[in-house]
Amino acid sequence: MTRSKTPGKTRLQGGRDAVNQVDFNRFRFWFQLVAFVLFVYGGYLAIDLGTHLPFFSCGYNKEGRAGVCYLLPLQHQLGRPLAMLFTAAGLAILTGFLLFALWFIVLNKGWCGFVCPLGTIQDWITALRRSLGVRYSKYTQGQFKQLTKIKYILLALMILIPLGVGGGIFSRDMSPPFCLICPARMILPIFTGDFSQFTVDFSSMTALVMTVFGMAVTGLFLVGSFVKKRFFCFFCPMSALHYLISKPALLKLKKDGDKCTRCGDCYRVCDMEIKEIADDVKTVDIMTDDCTLCLKCVASCPEPGALKATFCGIPIFEATEAGFIKRMSKGCHDGK
Amino acid sequence: MNHITHRILPALLALLACGFVLAQDGGGRPPEGASQDEKRAFYQKRAADRAKAADSAAPAAAAAPAPAADHPHGAPASKAMADKAAPAKFEEPARGATRPAGMGMAMRGGSGSGSGSGALWLSDSPPARGDGLPRAGMGGMGGMSMGGDRSGPPTKRLWLRAGTDPVKSGFAKEDAEAPTEILLVKPQGVLTGEALPPQEEDKKNLAFVMPVQGYYRLYVTTRKLQGDTVNISVAKAEVSNFRMGGGDGEERAVALTAPRVLETAPIEIVREKAANEPTFFQLKSGDEQAFVVLQKGLPAQGARVRFVSHEGWTKEAVSDEQGRVSFQVIRDYFAPWNDFQKRFKGTYLVIADLSAAESGKHKDQPYTSVHYQATLAGSYYPATEDYRSYAWGLGVSLLIVLFSGAAVYLYRRRRIKTFQEVRFNDAK
Numbered sequence: 001m002t003r004s005k006t007p008g009k010t011r012l013q014g015g016r017d018a019v020n021q022v023d024f025n026r027f028r029f030w031f032q033l034v035a036f037v038l039f040v041y042g043g044y045l046a047i048d049l050g051t052h053l054p055f056f057s058c059g060y061n062k063e064g065r066a067g068v069c070y071l072l073p074l075q076h077q078l079g080r081p082l083a084m085l086f087t088a089a090g091l092a093i094l095t096g097f098l099l100f101a102l103w104f105i106v107l108n109k110g111w112c113g114f115v116c117p118l119g120t121i122q123d124w125i126t127a128l129r130r131s132l133g134v135r136y137s138k139y140t141q142g143q144f145k146q147l148t149k150i151k152y153i154l155l156a157l158m159i160l161i162p163l164g165v166g167g168g169i170f171s172r173d174m175s176p177p178f179c180l181i182c183p184a185r186m187i188l189p190i191f192t193g194d195f196s197q198f199t200v201d202f203s204s205m206t207a208l209v210m211t212v213f214g215m216a217v218t219g220l221f222l223v224g225s226f227v228k229k230r231f232f233c234f235f236c237p238m239s240a241l242h243y244l245i246s247k248p249a250l251l252k253l254k255k256d257g258d259k260c261t262r263c264g265d266c267y268r269v270c271d272m273e274i275k276e277i278a279d280d281v282k283t284v285d286i287m288t289d290d291c292t293l294c295l296k297c298v299a300s301c302p303e304p305g306a307l308k309a310t311f312c313g314i315p316i317f318e319a320t321e322a323g324f325i326k327r328m329s330k331g332c333h334d335g336k
Numbered sequence: 337m338n339h340i341t342h343r344i345l346p347a348l349l350a351l352l353a354c355g356f357v358l359a360q361d362g363g364g365r366p367p368e369g370a371s372q373d374e375k376r377a378f379y380q381k382r383a384a385d386r387a388k389a390a391d392s393a394a395p396a397a398a399a400a401p402a403p404a405a406d407h408p409h410g411a412p413a414s415k416a417m418a419d420k421a422a423p424a425k426f427e428e429p430a431r432g433a434t435r436p437a438g439m440g441m442a443m444r445g446g447s448g449s450g451s452g453s454g455a456l457w458l459s460d461s462p463p464a465r466g467d468g469l470p471r472a473g474m475g476g477m478g479g480m481s482m483g484g485d486r487s488g489p490p491t492k493r494l495w496l497r498a499g500t501d502p503v504k505s506g507f508a509k510e511d512a513e514a515p516t517e518i519l520l521v522k523p524q525g526v527l528t529g530e531a532l533p534p535q536e537e538d539k540k541n542l543a544f545v546m547p548v549q550g551y552y553r554l555y556v557t558t559r560k561l562q563g564d565t566v567n568i569s570v571a572k573a574e575v576s577n578f579r580m581g582g583g584d585g586e587e588r589a590v591a592l593t594a595p596r597v598l599e600t601a602p603i604e605i606v607r608e609k610a611a612n613e614p615t616f617f618q619l620k621s622g623d624e625q626a627f628v629v630l631q632k633g634l635p636a637q638g639a640r641v642r643f644v645s646h647e648g649w650t651k652e653a654v655s656d657e658q659g660r661v662s663f664q665v666i667r668d669y670f671a672p673w674n675d676f677q678k679r680f681k682g683t684y685l686v687i688a689d690l691s692a693a694e695s696g697k698h699k700d701q702p703y704t705s706v707h708y709q710a711t712l713a714g715s716y717y718p719a720t721e722d723y724r725s726y727a728w729g730l731g732v733s734l735l736i737v738l739f740s741g742a743a744v745y746l747y748r749r750r751r752i753k754t755f756q757e758v759r760f761n762d763a764k
Binding site: 186198220224 | 736
């Protein structure tokens with residue numbers, strides 16, 4: 001019995017060691033690239049994953065999209081006449097939300113850190129900045145605490161404005177409000193050669209204001225992403241919506257405070273500047289509302305088992321000393 | 337962040353409750369649970385009120401100075417405004433007489449004479465509503481006149497109208513000598529169609545339910561003997577019913593590959609779809625649109641085909657050996673800028689005439705020739721180029737990039753502190 005178990009255990013341990021010592025940045029880069037190609041060009045391969053995706057696979061990328069970000073149909077559905085929302089037609093909103101939640105529950109906010117095409121573009125812009133030798137910016141803790149509320153305000157507006165449109169309070173030119181100002185609407189179609197969203201609509205004052213605002217946000221996105229890592233994710237209402245329903249998600253970021261030495265490595269690599277990841281040694285489920293579950297904190301942690309990613313409670317990637325040393329020694333040969 | 341979520345959720349629930357209360361107020365709709373008769377009475381009263389309001393608005397519009405200075409085509413704009421302000425009349429006026437000349441080659445007034453003047457065609461709006469302005473509420477569906485119970489499949493209503501003016505043609509009058517045959521072809525139904533009962537006496541519209549996705553086609557055929565010629569008229573309407581997000585994939589696939597031709601139709605016009613045409617297709621001003629004239633499913637060469645735009649401008653062409661004819665949809669919506677509506681729904685009408693030396697008997701009366709006439713109406717909208725600007729879009733984003741980039745650069749420059757040497761005197 002013992003003899004038959006040992007090789008299996010060894011193989012399992014070997015597999016775990018290989019995962020824990022993986023060149024994480026390279027793995028993530030290729031994962032993001034494949035996801036980007038899939039969701040920006042998948043439409044050309046007749047791939048259609050529906051309209052309830054929990055990340056910015058933009059519906060305005062008409063030709064190439066392999067699915068549609070859930071925020072677009074949600075705003076359209078909420079923009080129906082109010083009387084309609086309280087009939088059986090309102091069930092479509094509930095079933096739509098359920099489908100979105102089912103997608104979301106699989107990867108939790110890992111959709112943001114690994115799959116979202118807009119997040120990937122921000123990472124590429126960050127790589128460009130790094131290669132040009134330009135230093136990045138950081139928020140102060142005071143700024144951080146104030147700015148982190150913006151995504152909830154945007155989420156509330158994203159729900160209230162379509163309801164107002166359906167109720168006849170706001171112009172239909174204001175719908176879908178978030179999509180009109182979302183940089184993904186302008187930027188993602190460019191990758192398939194569609195520049196039609198880079199326009200200002202003069203047909204009404206509302207359309208004019210919304211499209212000018214959208215162009216301004218796009219400009220800010222480009223500059224902001226250049227000087228600040230994951231600039232837009234900080235204000236993303238999808239991120240806020242994710243956090244509200246993240247409790248039952250299968251992918252989790254766990255922390256063992258007893259093993260943490262508060263060295264601060266995890267905080268320093270965090271694109272979102274989440275201080276709790278280093279300071280909080282009591283919370284086990286350490287994912288916060290700003291977290292994109294990119295797992296860079298796990299990869300940079302030198303304390304074995306202090307940080308880990310689990311799927312259905314099973315550790316799939318955890319901090320190890322060997323993994324830390326291997327990743328930190330990348331580029332060094334023969335100890336030089 | 338929990339305190340935020342705890343505040344947002346109750347606020348959203350309170351909002352939904354408010355929405356529910358507001359939803360109980362019917363506004364411009366009949367009360368929930370009203371019977372069909374009550375709904376009809378409600379809509380008739382509302383239409384009468386609107387007509388009254390339009391009556392009172394018409395003199396004011398007529399007295400207003402024409403805004404010719406607003407637009408290079410000031411005259412058509414003022415004409416369009418006057419048309420919209422005036423109450424729709426069911427008899428067809430001679431609109432071409434007041435239209436300025438020289439708007440394009442081979443154009444002439446829409447109310448032509450001859451065999452086409454009383455063409456029967458199917459419209460998705462009655463004459464009183466055919467002004468193209470977007471409607472409140474569900475206007476985003478392209479003014480498709482969807483009806484029926486909201487929880488059930490949509491119902492489509494169509495009106496049979498007579499004339500060549502897409503806006504002002506009146507309701508077709510019943511002709512005892514030319515009974516109508518009404519045939520509905522569903523996307524998954526019998527290819528030869530099913531008979532649809534004619535309108536009820538107090539109704540002017542033809543209504544049918546669209547339970548599955550796809551293209552629904554309605555054919556209204558009349559046959560009438562005049563002298564030794566039989567006039568066969570086929571008014572056709574094609575209505576698309578697709579769901580946002582795709583719906584049932586198999587049903588959609590069947591709908592997209594189903595034939596759009598009725599092989600038993602004496603004559604019909606088929607709108608040619610582009611290869612990559614989306615299901616929620618909108619024809620825009622400036623687009624090229626092809627039509628195919630078919631007789632019993634086969635191309636009809638030499639048919640005289642007329643395209644009549646919303647404002648009544650007409651272009652004529654003759655179908656080729658494939659039965660094909662193509663028109664560029666002209667831009668004829670020139671509202672003053674403050675009144676411009678990007679969702680303005682223009683209606684076009686295509687009429688195909690073909691004569692053939694065929695002999696036979698119609699109702700025991702001999703004839704020696706047959707005149708075929710087919711009609712097909714559709715809608716088009718202002719081109720996006722009319723109201724969207726790339727230059728401004730790129731300009732605004734570039735300006736913000738430059739401005740914010742400079743702001744970041746200057747902010748960082750200000751924070752750079754010049755090196756100052758500090759010397760410690762250890763001797764002290």
